[in-house]
Amino acid sequence: xxxxxxxxxxxxxxxxxxxxxxxxxxxxxxxxxxxxxxxxxxxxxxxxxxxxxxxxxxxxxxxxxxxxxxxxxxxxxxxxxxxxxxxxxxxxxxxxxxxxxxxxxxxxxxxxxxxxxxxxxxxxxxxxxxxxxxxxxxxxxxxxxxxxxxxxxxxxxxxxxxxxxxxxxxxxxxxxxxxxxxxxxxxxxxxxxxxxxxxxxxxxxxxxxxxxxxxxxxxxxxxxxxxxxxxxxxxxxxxxxxxxxxxxxxxxxxxxxxxxxxxxxxxxxxxxxxxxxxxxxxxxxxxxxxxxxxxxxxxxxxxxxxxxxxxxxxxxxxxxxxxxxxxxxxxxxxxxxxxxxxxxxxxxxxxxxxxxxxxxxxxxxxxxxxxxxxxxxxxxxxxxxxxxxxxxxxxxxxxxxxxxxxxxxxxxxxxxxxxxxxxxxxxxxxxxxxxxxxxxxxxxxxxxxxxxxxxxxxxxxxxxxxxxxxxxxxxxxxxxxxxxxxxxxxxxxxxxxxxxxxxxxxxxxxxxxxxxxxxxxxxxxxxxxxxxxxxxxxxxxxxxxxxxxxxx
Ligand code: B12
Ligand code: SF4
Numbered sequence: 001x002x003x004x005x006x007x008x009x010x011x012x013x014x015x016x017x018x019x020x021x022x023x024x025x026x027x028x029x030x031x032x033x034x035x036x037x038x039x040x041x042x043x044x045x046x047x048x049x050x051x052x053x054x055x056x057x058x059x060x061x062x063x064x065x066x067x068x069x070x071x072x073x074x075x076x077x078x079x080x081x082x083x084x085x086x087x088x089x090x091x092x093x094x095x096x097x098x099x100x101x102x103x104x105x106x107x108x109x110x111x112x113x114x115x116x117x118x119x120x121x122x123x124x125x126x127x128x129x130x131x132x133x134x135x136x137x138x139x140x141x142x143x144x145x146x147x148x149x150x151x152x153x154x155x156x157x158x159x160x161x162x163x164x165x166x167x168x169x170x171x172x173x174x175x176x177x178x179x180x181x182x183x184x185x186x187x188x189x190x191x192x193x194x195x196x197x198x199x200x201x202x203x204x205x206x207x208x209x210x211x212x213x214x215x216x217x218x219x220x221x222x223x224x225x226x227x228x229x230x231x232x233x234x235x236x237x238x239x240x241x242x243x244x245x246x247x248x249x250x251x252x253x254x255x256x257x258x259x260x261x262x263x264x265x266x267x268x269x270x271x272x273x274x275x276x277x278x279x280x281x282x283x284x285x286x287x288x289x290x291x292x293x294x295x296x297x298x299x300x301x302x303x304x305x306x307x308x309x310x311x312x313x314x315x316x317x318x319x320x321x322x323x324x325x326x327x328x329x330x331x332x333x334x335x336x337x338x339x340x341x342x343x344x345x346x347x348x349x350x351x352x353x354x355x356x357x358x359x360x361x362x363x364x365x366x367x368x369x370x371x372x373x374x375x376x377x378x379x380x381x382x383x384x385x386x387x388x389x390x391x392x393x394x395x396x397x398x399x400x401x402x403x404x405x406x407x408x409x410x411x412x413x414x415x416x417x418x419x420x421x422x423x424x425x426x427x428x429x430x431x432x433x434x435x436x437x438x439x440x441x442x443x444x445x446x447x448x449x450x451x452x453x454x455x456x457x458x459x460x461x462x463x464x465x466x467x468x469x470x471x472x473x474x475x476x477x478x479x480x481x482x483x484x485x486x487x488x489x490x491x492x493x494x495x496x497x498x499x500x501x502x503x504x505x506x507x508x509x510x511x512x513x514x515x516x517x518x519x520x521x522x523x524x525x526x527x528x529x530x531x532x533x534x535x536x537x538x539x540x541x542x543x544x545x546x547x548x549x550x551x552x
Contacts, residue, residue, distance in 0.1 A: 001027045001134045001499055004067035006058075006085065008036040008078065011186045013194050013248065014102065014126070015073050016176030021127040024174050026500040027134055030065050030493050031180035032058050035480055036081070057488035062089060064491055068137060070096055071130075074104040074112075076377060079403035083115060090117035099133070099149075101126045103207055106214075107379040108401055113150050113158055120151045124214075125167055125197075138499060166215060170197065170224045175232040182240060183492075185483030189472055190275070191242040193233060196223045199250035201279065203304070204316050204381035205343065205374060208250065213381075219532065226261045233270050244297070245274040252276035253287050263294035273297035280319040283327040288334045298337035298367065301327065306357030310346055314382070321360060328364035337367035339466065342428060345374040345411045345421040346382070347391045354417075354424040358431055369432035370465045371425045375407035376400055386413055408462070422450045426458035429465055 003022055005015055019029050034054055062070070070089055074082045086098050101122030105112040113121050122129050129148040136143035144151045147164035167173060181187055198221035199208045212220055224232075236242065253259045253276060276291070278299045291299070303324055304315055311317045331338045342357045361369055376383035376392055378401050386392040391413040392400075399405065400412055411421045423446055431442055445454065463470040 001068045001138055002066060002497070003027050003029050003069050003071060003130075003134065004062060004065050005029065005031045005071045005073075005180075006033075006062075006082075007031065007073055007181075008034040008081065011178065011181040011192065012073055013176055013192060015071075016178055016181065017173060018071075018101075018126045018130055019180060020174040020177035022130050022134060023177065025131050025134065028493060028497040028499075029180070030067075031184070032061055032488070033181060033184040033186055033484065034058065035184075035186070035477075035484055054484065054488055057485065058085070059088060059092065061488050061491075063092065065493065067093070067096055069134065070098045072098070072100040073102040074100050075102055076104045076107075076400070076403045077406055079104050083117075086115070086117045099130075103211075104378075104403075107207070107210055107377070109150055109160075111401060113152060118152075120149050122149055124148050124163055127167060127173060128164055163214075166197075166218050166220060166222070168222060170222050171228040175228075175235065178236065178240070183483065183487045185476070185480035185487075187240055187242075188469075188476060189242055190244040190246050190469065191236055191240060192246045192248045193229070193236070194248050195229045195252070196221060196249045198222060200254050200282075201251070202316065202381075204314065204385070205304075205346075205377070205383075207377055207380060209316075209381040210379040223255065223258060226258060226265055229262070230265045230269055233266075237270060237272070242272065244272050245270070247274060247276035249277060251279055251282055253278065253291050254282045256284075256286060256290070259287060259290045259294075263290045266294045271295060275299070277301070278327075278331075279317075280324045280327040283331060285330050288330050288336065292334040292336055296336055298339060299331060300339040300341055300370075301331070302341045303357070303360065303364075304341070304343050305346060305349070305353070306342070306355070306360045307349070307353035310349060310353060314346060314348075314385075316381075324360065325363050328366070332365050338364060340364055340366040340369045340432075342369070342371040343374050343407075344371060344425045344428075345413060345415065345418075347386055347389060347413060347415070349415070349417070349421075351417050351420045351424075354420055357424070357428060361428065361432055366432055368465050368467075369429050370462075371428040372407040373409070373411050373421060373425050374413065375405070375410070376412055391415065408458075419450045423448075423454050426450075426454040429461040430457055433461075 005019060007015055015031075019031065023029050070086075070093070072082050072086060082100065086100070089096070090098060097119040098117060099120040099122060100112060100118050105121040106123045109121055109123055112118060120133070125148065129146055132146045133143050133149065136146070143149075144153055144159040145161055147161050149159075149161055151159045151161070153159065178187060178191075198211070198219075199206075200221055202209045202212045233245065273295050275298045276296060278287070278291075278301050280301060280303070283299070283301065303311075303319075304317060305311050308319075308321055311319055328338055328340075340361055342361070344354055344357070357371075374382070376386050376397070383392065383397070383400075387394075387397060393414065396412045396414075404410070405412065411418050415421065427442055427445060431439065434442055445457075448454075
């Protein structure tokens with residue numbers, strides 16, 4: 001089968017994984033990618049965007065590829081442009097089914113499948129569902145009952161299939177295939193990699209609060225083995241010659257045993273600086289020591305709110321001020337740069353509580369600080385709470401669901417201190433790097449009404465938040481524009497491709513996971529069961545703090 005994927009704005013690790021998986025089942029894959037600078041959510045300059053959008057080239061390439069299936073991935077903020085393109089594809093190729101997966105259709109399946117140009121949506125992980133779908137298409141059989149998919153049939157009826165178990169172990173998947181994004185120049189010199197799926201936590205504003213609840217019967221968090229990760233990284237290092245790595249795991253290094261094994265292998269075989277994410281509760285001394293020994297140069301740590309009350313009761317982050325300050329001290333002690341991160345504009349947050357973020361951050365010696373505005377992502381616990389308690393109107397939630405605004409620019413909640421949200425958000429990154437002597441000046445700015453100057457400060461300081469990354473991106477941009485144009489014009493897929501038709505019976509035998517399960521001895525299954533029970537107990541202790549209790 002000829003399978004066409006579309007993405008924009010950055011490489012996509014989930015799609016890289018699906019593309020690798022369906023190729024391993026004998027399908028021909030092609031990607032259409034657009035840099036789409038204007039999607040970044042805070043700088044949208046129409047004349048500059050002309051370099052980053054290629055409508056005509058995109059459509060012509062899609063038509064030349066003659067796909068059997070067109071695949072989109074959508075996060076909420078990309079939903080609008082994806083819908084527009086899907087509509088155009090449907091008009092030009094009415095017989096080609098279109099599927100969309102990713103966190104947006106997963107959280108809003110009814111709204112997404114109701115669009116006439118989407119024939120199917122994928123909820124949750126896509127590898128298994130895509131392989132089954134393509135196999136059925138290959139055999140010209142009905143695919144209405146594939147798990148994880150909602151499928152619209154020819155009568156317009158929607159088959160809402162149940163979910164399949166999560167993929168375990170992650171090593172049963174081939175390594176994500178970065179080559180498609182690479183030919184578009186979308187890979188940075190600091191290459192992104194993920195070792196996990198899921199997060200050990202479930203903060204109420206984050207998609208993990210919704211995803212963990214959807215998979216409450218299973219432990220969603222999984223991690224690839226060290227051996228598997230390092231083998232993948234060695235290949236990436238040899239092929240793309242990166243100068244550094246970025247571990248994009250929601251939280252990296254939460255597992256001491258894994259990390260101890262990783263640091264030795266990483267130092268020996270990769271030995272490049274890297275960046276990763278920690279939380280105040282996982283940034284323990286031994287974890288940070290191992291990270292530093294492996295070559296960790298910097299960590300991002302979400303503080304999220306300066307108010308302990310909001311953090312603990314509203315966000316379900318059990319981090320006291322003392323815990324955060326101590327974590328920052330340890331990070332600094334190990335010579336790792338700290339990038340602290342905050343969000344403003346939570347329900348009931350007062351200007352006094354916003355100010356606490358400035359005071360707390362002053363105690364962290366952060367190398368740089370990023371700040372964002374609370375964006376009520378669909379189905380997250382805090383979005384639901386905001387609706388139930390009158391902070392988010394139906395009209396505004398509809399706009400959120402359509403992907404309007406961004407967490408850089410838009411405060412969707414109906415708050416009495418909206419102006420403050422914008423001001424505090426604009427000035428915190430600058431405050432972090434301003435010498436004490438000039439801070440009274442910034443305090444004056446905080447007292448003024450929110451205006452264009454605050455916005456300008458935010459846009460300017462944003463590039464300094466991770467200045468090295470910014471410089472790298474700007475330097476890589478001309479290459480990316482040229483590479484994108486070249487890749488959109490080049491038809492470098494295997495022109496002699498013919499589908500290797502495999503019968504379903506043969507195809508099932510080729511699923512490695514089933515073979516692995518067959519040979520697992522009984523005592524390991526028993527141990528696995530006990531481990532699972534223990535994990536479930538721990539998970540409950542972590543996640544279920546009850547309904548959001550608003551601070552009194
Ligand atoms: C790594 C990451 C990034 C990386 C790389 C992007 C990427 N997606 O790989 C970078 C740093 C570039 C990034 C940028 C942004 N990100 Co980001 N990112 C993540 C992160 C931490 C992990 C994503 C990931 O790779 N997961 C692992 C893979 C395996 O899972 P997956 O992507 O969900 O894909 C699986 C399924 O969803 C499904 N699937 C996905 N697509 C498709 C398509 C088809 C056809 C099918 C069948 C299945 C399918 O199958 C995949 C494999 O099983 C998530 C948080 C999270 N834990 O999910 C946020 C997240 C996706 N990002 C988010 C946001 C908002 C952004 C930005 C808009 C931020 C900004 N303002 O700049 C940009 C958008 C850039 C862009 N154009 O994509 C939000 C989206 C929220 C929402 N509801 O839409 C998330 C959920 C974080 C959050 N705030 O909660 N991000
Ligand atoms: S620790 Fe980060 S990624 Fe994990 S649930 Fe909380 S906000 Fe989301």
